[in-house]
Amino acid sequence: MLGTMPARAAADRTRTGLTLVVGEEDLLVERAVSGAVAAARGGPEISVDPEISADPARAAGPASHVDAPAGVAGAEYGPPVHDVAAGELALGDLAELTAPSLFGGECVVVVRGAQDASKEVAGELTGLAADLPSDVTLVITHVGGVKGKALLVALTKQDARVVECPKITRLADRVAFVRGEFRRFGRTVDESGVRALLDAVGTDLRAVAAACSQLAADTEGTVTEAVVVRYYRGRADTTGFAVADRAVEGKLADALELLRWALAVGVAPVLITSALAQSVRLIGRVASAPRGSSDAELASEIGAPPWKIDVARRQARGWTPDGIARALAVVAEADAAVKGESASPGYALEQAIRVIVACRAR
Amino acid sequence: MRANGVFADLIGQGPVVAELESAATAAARIVRGQAAAGMSHAWLFTGPPGSGRSVAARAFAAALLCGEGGCDRCPSCHQVMAGTHADLMLVRPDGLSYGVKETRNLVLRAASTPSGGRWQVVLFTDADRATEHAANALLKAIEEPAPRTVWLLCAPSAEELLTTIRSRCRLVTLRTPPAREIAAALVARDGVDPQAAMAAARAAQGHVGRARRLATDPRAARRRDEVLAVPGRLTGLGPALAAAAALVKAVEAEAAAIADELDGSEQEALRRAFGEGSTGKGVAKAVRGSAGAIKDLEDRQKSRRTRLKRDAYDRALLDLAAFYRDVLAVQSGADVDLVSAGHEADVAKVAAGSSPETTVRRIESVMTCRERIAISVASLLALEEMTLALAAG
Numbered sequence: 001m002l003g004t005m006p007a008r009a010a011a012d013r014t015r016t017g018l019t020l021v022v023g024e025e026d027l028l029v030e031r032a033v034s035g036a037v038a039a040a041r042g043g044p045e046i047s048v049d050p051e052i053s054a055d056p057a058r059a060a061g062p063a064s065h066v067d068a069p070a071g072v073a074g075a076e077y078g079p080p081v082h083d084v085a086a087g088e089l090a091l092g093d094l095a096e097l098t099a100p101s102l103f104g105g106e107c108v109v110v111v112r113g114a115q116d117a118s119k120e121v122a123g124e125l126t127g128l129a130a131d132l133p134s135d136v137t138l139v140i141t142h143v144g145g146v147k148g149k150a151l152l153v154a155l156t157k158q159d160a161r162v163v164e165c166p167k168i169t170r171l172a173d174r175v176a177f178v179r180g181e182f183r184r185f186g187r188t189v190d191e192s193g194v195r196a197l198l199d200a201v202g203t204d205l206r207a208v209a210a211a212c213s214q215l216a217a218d219t220e221g222t223v224t225e226a227v228v229v230r231y232y233r234g235r236a237d238t239t240g241f242a243v244a245d246r247a248v249e250g251k252l253a254d255a256l257e258l259l260r261w262a263l264a265v266g267v268a269p270v271l272i273t274s275a276l277a278q279s280v281r282l283i284g285r286v287a288s289a290p291r292g293s294s295d296a297e298l299a300s301e302i303g304a305p306p307w308k309i310d311v312a313r314r315q316a317r318g319w320t321p322d323g324i325a326r327a328l329a330v331v332a333e334a335d336a337a338v339k340g341e342s343a344s345p346g347y348a349l350e351q352a353i354r355v356i357v358a359c360r361a362r
Numbered sequence: 363m364r365a366n367g368v369f370a371d372l373i374g375q376g377p378v379v380a381e382l383e384s385a386a387t388a389a390a391r392i393v394r395g396q397a398a399a400g401m402s403h404a405w406l407f408t409g410p411p412g413s414g415r416s417v418a419a420r421a422f423a424a425a426l427l428c429g430e431g432g433c434d435r436c437p438s439c440h441q442v443m444a445g446t447h448a449d450l451m452l453v454r455p456d457g458l459s460y461g462v463k464e465t466r467n468l469v470l471r472a473a474s475t476p477s478g479g480r481w482q483v484v485l486f487t488d489a490d491r492a493t494e495h496a497a498n499a500l501l502k503a504i505e506e507p508a509p510r511t512v513w514l515l516c517a518p519s520a521e522e523l524l525t526t527i528r529s530r531c532r533l534v535t536l537r538t539p540p541a542r543e544i545a546a547a548l549v550a551r552d553g554v555d556p557q558a559a560m561a562a563a564r565a566a567q568g569h570v571g572r573a574r575r576l577a578t579d580p581r582a583a584r585r586r587d588e589v590l591a592v593p594g595r596l597t598g599l600g601p602a603l604a605a606a607a608a609l610v611k612a613v614e615a616e617a618a619a620i621a622d623e624l625d626g627s628e629q630e631a632l633r634r635a636f637g638e639g640s641t642g643k644g645v646a647k648a649v650r651g652s653a654g655a656i657k658d659l660e661d662r663q664k665s666r667r668t669r670l671k672r673d674a675y676d677r678a679l680l681d682l683a684a685f686y687r688d689v690l691a692v693q694s695g696a697d698v699d700l701v702s703a704g705h706e707a708d709v710a711k712v713a714a715g716s717s718p719e720t721t722v723r724r725i726e727s728v729m730t731c732r733e734r735i736a737i738s739v740a741s742l743l744a745l746e747e748m749t750l751a752l753a754a755g
Contacts, residue, residue: 277743281603288600321599325750332747335739 017132020155021141023165027205029141032163033110040108040137041078079106079137086125086140087116094124098136106135114140114155115148122151129158168205174198181209182223185216192225200232235261240275243353248279248315248327252357259349269338269345276331276352282312284324323359330355368424368432368439371417373547373570374539378418381534386425386432389512393480402532404504404513406489408520409536412569415516416487418536423450423483423514438478449476451484455491457665462495469503472511482511489515490522497524504530538568541699548577561703567684572677587704588612589681594708596753606745609678613741617674621667632659675735679748683728689713690721720755727751 019036021029082097089111097109111117117125125140132138142152144166156162168174175194182189189197201211211232219227238261246255262272285302286309295313299306330352337348369379384400391398405422407415424442425432427449433439441447453460453468468484476482486492492500504513504527513531520528544563547570548554554562554577565586566573575582589612592605636652637645684701685708691698692713702709713721731748735741 274740274743277740277746281742281746284599284603288598288603322754324599325602325754328743328750329747332734332739332743335743336734336737339738341737 017134017137018129018158018160019139020160020162021139021165022144022152022162024143024167025165025205027209028165032165033139033141036137036139036161037081037108037110040106041081079108081108081110083110083112085112085116086114086121089117089121091120091124094121094128098128098133100133100135104135106137108137108139110139110141112141114142114151115145117148117151122148126151126154129155129160174203174208177205178208178212181212182216185213187216187223189223193223193228196225196228197232199235200228202237235265237265238262238267240267240272241279243272244275244279245315247276247353247356248283248360250318250357250360252354255353255357256350259353263346263349269349270335272349273331273335273338273352276356277328277335279312279315280324280327280331280356282308283316283319284328286312287316287319287324288321318360327356327359330359367434368421368428370434372414372421374543375414375418375536378534378536382418382422382425383431386422389426389481390431403507403511404531405515405534406520406523406528406531407514407516407534407536408518410538410568411518412566412571413536413538414570415536416485418534419485419487419514419516423485426481426483426512427478449478449480449482451482453484453486455488456669457662458491458669460492460496462493462499465492465496465499469499472503472513473508475508476510480510482508483514484511485514487516490517494524497527501526501530539570541568544568544570544573548574552578554578564699564701565703567701585612585616586681589678590685590702590705590708592682592749593685593712593752596749598753599750602749602753603746606742606749609745609749610742613674613678614671617667617671621663621670624666625663628659628663629656632656672735675741676732679728679732679735683725685709686721686725686728689716690718690725693718693721716755724752724755
């Protein structure tokens with residue numbers, strides 16, 4: 001009996017059994033984990049349906065032993081999957097999970113949130129990773145960062161497949177993400193469609209992914225702005241920076257509209273004045289910098305990232321030193337107003353934006 | 363004209379010293395059970411910053427509690443000066459404000475009988491930081507205190523307190539001490555070179571503590587130089603923005619240095635009080651229980667940090683205003699001593715390059731900046747507005 005191991009166990013020896021998923025972007029982490037698990041169980045190595053993997057209970061939940069996680073294609077007969085949170089493991093739990101069973105066979109262990117592991121468990125985890133039994137597939141997630149860094153370093157030294165899932169913060173990355181999502185469903189999306197979708201749904205990646213899959217399911221052909229607007233209206237979120245950018249670019253109507261959205265979705269007025277101050281200040285510093293200084297030089301002198309300097313350079317066209325000085329004074333006035341000097345912060349901000357735009361035109 | 367005993371630290375306040383001394387004499391008669399006029403149960407010390415409000419109040423407290431009217435030699439006087447006297451309650455709001463809850467506690471404790479048999483003195487410095495609720499909670503206690511309780515409140519001006527508080531107190535107004543007397547005191551007490559003492563006294567504009575710091579702490583003098591170098595550098599948009607950024611950095615560094623010094627020792631003391639670092643049974647539990655207390659302390663420290671920052675900004679801005687005051691003096695040909703000692707060249711340059719109207723406008727913009735910072739406008743933004751206005755003229 002003992003000799004008749006399942007055929008698949010012997011077949012997969014070539015693959016490295018350790019996958020390390022590093023990063024904070026939950027959705028991507030979830031996909032990487034599902035992919036690794038599916039691969040280990042012999043399924044096709046594709047990510048699963050985002051709506052199913054978006055189940056938060058599984059992402060952050062306590063240790064649960066899932067024999068066949070939903071969404072992993074063709075997984076009914078694969079090896080068992082143990083999905084545990086590192087913070088809740090006790091010493092010895094890992095050994096128990098990975099101990100060979102009477103009938104042999106593979107198993108998959110997913111350890112989530114390795115940064116929360118206690119010292120003992122971290123040691124055990126490192127030991128396990130260094131000497132992984134041939135029939136165990138180990139998937140570890142770690143948010144990166146300072147907490148539990150020693151463990152991360154120790155794990156990276158092992159022969160592991162590392163998947164990086166950093167937080168998506170930049171607009172260009174988000175646009176690429178949306179395009180990628182539609183591509184997964186075999187669809188195309190145009191520039192305006194991406195923008196409309198991101199405006200309407202916001203920055204939460206899960207929400208964006210869900211919206212993409214919904215749109216892919218409900219519509220046909222290229223996804224354009226018209227298609228998106230039929231299903232998603234309004235604006236999920238906006239920031240003081242967006243308002244400030246419009247204002248210093250002289251787009252009065254856009255700026256006022258965005259301001260109303262910002263106030264409606266609960267952006268604090270002080271954040272808007274501080275964003276206005278930052279924008280005008282940066283333009284002032286860029287505009288008054290000696291000619292011919294490079295973005296990098298300016299960036300280190302002013303203490304702002306080079307891409308911001310680049311944006312400010314473009315925005316600086318149309319501004320005079322006098323206009324900048326007046327605009328900063330207006331922002332200071334508005335800051336005082338939103339901090340209690342005026343009865344209506346909304347009015348004070350609108351007024352400030354109008355004057356800023358007027359200062360630019362002069 | 364130096365007073366003796368505990369009042370010796372009060373510089374250039376002759377009439378006030380005389381008034382307080384006679385009140386202390388009357389108080390001594392009351393203690394002996396004799397009839398006397400001239401003592402009051404509540405006092406309000408006002409005067410410009412640095413003129414010695416709290417020094418006067420403390421000296422008066424010492425005089426009340428001392429058997430000889432403030433000899434500055436007996437244990438009682440030393441305890442008052444050290445702030446450890448049993449019958450002296452020192453209240454010094456070091457945060458942003460003083461709340462009603464603390465005030466109610468204070469009122470309760472103020473009603474106790476003095477253990478030394480003389481007076482129960484409550485010395486409330488910066489009483490203007492009491493919130494309106496807190497001030498209202500004080501009213502009753504100040505109007506009719508226990509027979510031997512004396513309230514000493516200090517505030518920059520009487521207008522900053524509720525009318526109802528003001529009317530219950532006897533007002534003591536300190537004047538701005540003349541630079542001459544401050545310099546003399548610096549020479550006599552701190553052994554400062556007479557010429558340097560005079561320069562520091564002028565620069566401090568009647569603020570005794572600041573004069574002493576300028577004369578004895580080279581860092582303070584350097585920071586002042588940094589601030590006073592600003593007007594000469596404001597040649598356009600770029601320099602104005604850079605100057606504001608540099609000013610913010612210098613001021614925040616100064617405030618942080620003071621705050622760090624205060625914070626560190628306090629946290630350590632509190633942790634030690636909860637048993638951290640010791641060993642033995644029950645220590646672990648006690649240390650765990652300290653989290654709440656440490657959080658409280660951190661909240662108070664944060665509030666104080668903001669206060670220190672605001673004070674540091676205020677000092678820098680007042681220096682700047684004084685610079686333009688000198689410019690105006692030069693422009694109008696007034697025969698007065700310049701405050702900005704050591705920066706006469708800058709003053710002359712700015713004075714020659716602008717009109718008196720511009721200077722007045724500039725002083726105004728410095729004052730606007732002070733107001734903005736007082737209502738928590740982002741400090742960099744407020745300073746930029748000011749430096750740009752100064753550059754524009």
